[in-house]
Amino acid sequence: MPGAASAGAASTGTAVLLAAAPAGRGRAIDAASVLPVLAAVPPGVLTGTATASVVELADPLDPQTVLTRLRAAAASPGPLVVFLAGQLHLDKRQFLPHLALARTTTATLRYTALPWHWLAGELGRRPAGATTVVADLAADPDVWQRLTAAPDLLHLGPGTHLYGRVTQAPRRGEPATPDYLRAWAELWRTGARPPLPAMHAEAAVRASAARAAAPEQYLLAPAPVVAPAAPAPAAAQDPHPTILAAAMAGRHGEAAAVAAAWESEALRRHGPRSAEAVHWTEVRADLARLAGEPARSCELWLAAAESRLALRQPVDDPDVEAAVDRAHHQWERIDDRARAGAMAPALVALRERVPGRRPGALDALRRRMG
Known part of the structure; x- marks a missing residue:
């Protein structure tokens, strides 16, 4: 057990x-x-x-x-x-x-x-x-x-x-x-x-x-x-279908709590600097998106991107690029301008390191900040 x-x-x-x-x-x-x-x-x-x-x-x-x-x-x-x-x-x-x-x-x-x-x-x-x-x-x-x-x-x-x-x-x-x-x-x-x-x-x-x-x-x-x-x-069982089913049914708190339980287990077994822990951070980020919480989703995607870079994944690694792109995408949907402004420097710093494959993403981010 x-x-x-x-x-x-x-x-x-x-x-x-x-x-x-x-x-x-x-x-x-x-x-x-x-x-x-x-x-x-x-x-x-x-x-x-x-x-x-x-x-x-x-x-x-x-x-x-x-x-x-x-x-x-x-x-x-x-x-x-x-x-x-x-x-x-x-x-x-x-x-x-x-x-x-x-x-x-x-x-x-x-x-x-x-x-x-x-x-x-x-x-x-x-x-x-x-x-x-x-x-x-x-x-x-x-x-x-x-x-x-x-x-x-x-x-x-x-x-x-x-x-x-x-x-x-x-x-x-x-x-x-x-x-x-x-x-x-x-x-x-x-x-x-x-x-x-x-x-x-x-x-x-x-x-x-x-x-x-x-x-x-x-x-x-x-x-x-x-x-x-x-x-x-x-x-004995993949938790992802259960988590997704709860989120799609509108039980967002339940889905987030179950994902957090699995993240805790990953942290205990593999440590904070592990691919397993990063995976569950990304799951929680996507659940925040489904729950209509773009600021929280952006924060978690930023954390996931930083963790992947700390694991020495290259800046053009598809998983790193995807995490930064999703953080950027969620940032653009934050209605609270003060909170968006507070998160912008971290996103810009990441975008400078990970420009991604979408031309002009960094310039678009800077224009939106201005």
Whole structure:
């Protein structure tokens, strides 16, 4: 299981299946409904190891009990994977997210819910790259607002891979269902064993299709993990069709998040000065174009061109020329004149080095600046 099992397939792993939500009207997600599907997956598949033990926590009552079980699991020497379904609420005093448990109410949140930073603290003590969290969460309006403003709100530390989605909790009616986590289990039960970024991408698409009318979802993708070099993941699935399908369907945030996850994996495995990392920068640049964000697309194409030149590709290399041409093309579509003006010097400097095959491109750029 790339990203979770750096110790190799011969080690023993631990999987924690944690599903929690308040009883009664406060339940925004039917978290426990995903447990039977996950439990039907062979334990070793859950962790990517030859053997594994499974800890199951279904609608636990007490945060200290959950902490004790998590601490024991985190102390295991092998890979640890935490599958987490539940709902998030914001502590109005400290403005910190909490995972609601079975007895949690708005009034008792600070005493009956699991603080997210407790989870981060336990997992953060483990070796870098040995821990993966796969989360399917519903967020109350306060958490949702803070998450969209501060994407690192649910960060679990530099050594933990985090994949998942967060949806807005439904205001009324039936609780949401953990379709994202269910998709992981169903993919594994078909016999598929793709690398984690591919699992994340496919599960996100399946979850969106399952609840087309659901509130907007926010995808969680891992930051690069500081870990020893690992073998490249086996090829079980090409992520590009999935990413393109999401973008063409108008789910631009989803497409960008999946591409960012693959870029993070490329950075971790191959480093920032690698052809693999540059490729994913270019994918993100094209996604920004499809999303109608020419300034962002231009910035990314400029970065890709600079990276290719840093890799000692010649100025007349078709990939270098294409990156500069696309940066130029997107720059011409920026409506914000101030932002276009701020980006122009970098584009001119590149055009002077990489004139391209279109006659007069540099002169046209200078005229437009004037």
